[in-house]
Amino acid sequence: MAMRESVTGPGRRAGRLALAGLIAMGWCGSVWADSHPSRALGAPVKATAPAYVQYTTREGDSLYDIANRYLDGEADWATLSRLNHVPVPRRMPAGIVLRLPAGKLKQDWETAHVVATSGPAERAFGKNPYVPLTTNAALVEGDRIRTGPNGFVTLELPDHSFVTVAQNGEMDIGTLRRIRLTGAGDRVFDLHRGEVESQVTHATKHDDRFQIRSPSVVAGVRGTRFKVTYSGDAQTTTVAVLDGAVGVDPAAHNGRDLAPLPGVPLQASEQLVKARFGNVTHAGGAVGGPVQLLPAPALAQPARVQDGKTVAFDIVPAEQAAGYRVQIARDADQLDLIRDLRVSEPHADFGDLPDGTYFVRIASIAADGLDGLPQVYAFERRQVGLDVSAGPRAGTHDYEFRWLVGRTNVDTRFRFVMGKTADLSQPIVDRTDLSGGQLVVSDLPAGVYYWTIVAEQFENGRFYETSSAVRSFTIAR
Known part of the structure; x- marks a missing residue:
């Protein structure tokens, strides 16, 4: 008592x-x-x-x-x-x-779940060998991730933040814990190679910590979308901030870890990089100052259906762009990435892709290597597959045209256009009411002729149109 x-x-x-x-x-x-x-x-x-x-x-x-x-x-x-x-x-x-x-304070381990993966992607725990990484896999502190060409992995954290490892990347989950008393999260990811893009839910606790660490810098946030890229060859780290703000500090000095501890405000960082800005830090140098990101470029034909043999995009040339970055994902937030190209000219060709709805994100690349602000477009990949042929009928002055559409389960109408010039601006035959796969044109006089077949389909509330290449033939008498 x-x-x-x-x-x-x-x-x-x-x-x-x-x-x-x-x-x-x-x-x-x-x-x-x-x-x-x-x-x-x-x-x-x-x-x-x-x-x-x-x-x-x-x-x-x-x-x-x-x-x-x-x-x-x-x-x-x-x-x-x-x-x-x-x-x-x-x-x-x-x-x-x-x-x-x-x-x-006692900390509890947390789990990150793989919500999207594409291409070569592997994980290993500690010093264990790498094994293939699949969607829905659970990862914890100590797990290592690496990706190959066109390999991508996106993790979802318990607070609904997302971390995406791009192609040819290597990242370790250094810390993934939550303090039992305060509920504050402590999340540290070690980037050894490539790029990590993060969409971080706004911190609710004073001592929440979210950091991406490269060998040269530590990028910490309280809630934002940003990218950190580390080039081992150039020993350079770039940070690009799309939303919010990122505190950037040196990773170490004279062997001493300089990463900010939980609870240290971003304003205390060596550099505070705000939205629409980035910075570049070279090995052995000071943390780079903020640099304004290049504005987002535009797609030349954003509404075009990708119906060719390859999926290709033309970009409206942008001032100050040293190149362009073009990425394809299955979702608008670019969490489920499947392709990634850096090109020096405003044209990107990704080869073949299965039919479906996708999203393309384009950005200009500055001379210092920083990706600019992105623009995202939805596009449809829909290969109709239109094969055409033509030839004279033996013993007559008739010319026979044949065509075959690959998507036979959809009602298709065809248009046949023929003219004396390659641009077909003044057609001598223009038939828009064709439903079969054959047409005969009779009594053509001598000369050079140009022609094409247009296939028109209406499916799921959308109109699709694809044309064969303009071909030519000559009739001699």
């Missing part, structure tokens, strides 16, 4: 006085700062991570219970007792505010 009285009476008042003193020293919200930032002459202020968090006791709590539930272990009760000037009662009343050391 005497022990309980010392907590609810004078001891509790002492705790409140201690708390008031802590507030005066800089406590904010539910996190205390262990020390004040120091300012060197002419140097920027560098904030330190919070050292303590608060816990308000519930009826029946003991220091043993709190230490076992929220700290490294039950043995940390002594730390709590010393830190809070609280004796060690068997049970404590509700409402006492205690300080808990942030560095000892």
Whole structure:
């Protein structure tokens, strides 16, 4: 009983006085700062991570219970007792505010799930060998991911953030945890090669941490969409910010890890890169300053159905663009990527793709290697397959034209156009009412003729049209 009285009476008042003193020293919200930032002459202020968090006791709590539930272990009760000037009662009343050391808070492992994968993609845990990676796989801290040409992987985190590893990439899940007491997430990804694009849900806790680390920089966010690319050959890291802001710091100096700790605000970073800006950092150099991203280019024919033998796009040439990046995904958010091309000219050819609805994202590439702002278009891949042939009928002055459409399960109408010039601007035959696959033109005089077949289909509420190449033949008498 005497022990309980010392907590609810004078001891509790002492705790409140201690708390008031802590507030005066800089406590904010539910996190205390262990020390004040120091300012060197002419140097920027560098904030330190919070050292303590608060816990308000519930009826029946003991220091043993709190230490076992929220700290490294039950043995940390002594730390709590010393830190809070609280004796060690068997049970404590509700409402006492205690300080808990942030560095000892218990963390629970979290799981990331693969929501999309395409092409060569593998995972390995620790030093185990790589195995193929499939959709719906669960990954944890310590897992490694690597992709090959046209290989892509997108992970979804428990807070619905997304991380996409692009082709020819290599990334480790360095930290994937949540602090049991505060609910703050700690997520660190180590990029060794290639590109990682992240869509990060806005942080709700003061000490939430999300970082992409390359060998040269650490990019941290509170909620944004951004890309980090590391070129091992050039030893260069680029950061491009599409939304929000990203704090960029050096990864290490003289062997010392300089990555910001949880709770350090982005404003304390060496460089704060805001939306529509990026930066470039070279090996051994200082973190690059913000550079404005190039504006998004435009697609030349955005509404065109991709009905050719290959899927190809023409881009309206953009000023200052040293090249273009063209990506194809199955979704508008580009989480399910399947193709990725960097081209020096405003034209990209991806070869064949199955029929379906896709989304193409285009961006200009600056001379410093930074991808500019993107533009996304939906497009339809629909190969009709139109084979045509023509030839004279033996013993007559007739010419016979034949055609065959590949998509035979859809009602198709055909148009036959023939003229004396290659542009067919003044046709001498223009038949729009054809349903079969054959037409005979009789009594053609000598000369050179040009012709084409147009196939027209209406399916699922959309009109489709495809034409054969303009061909020519000569009649001599």
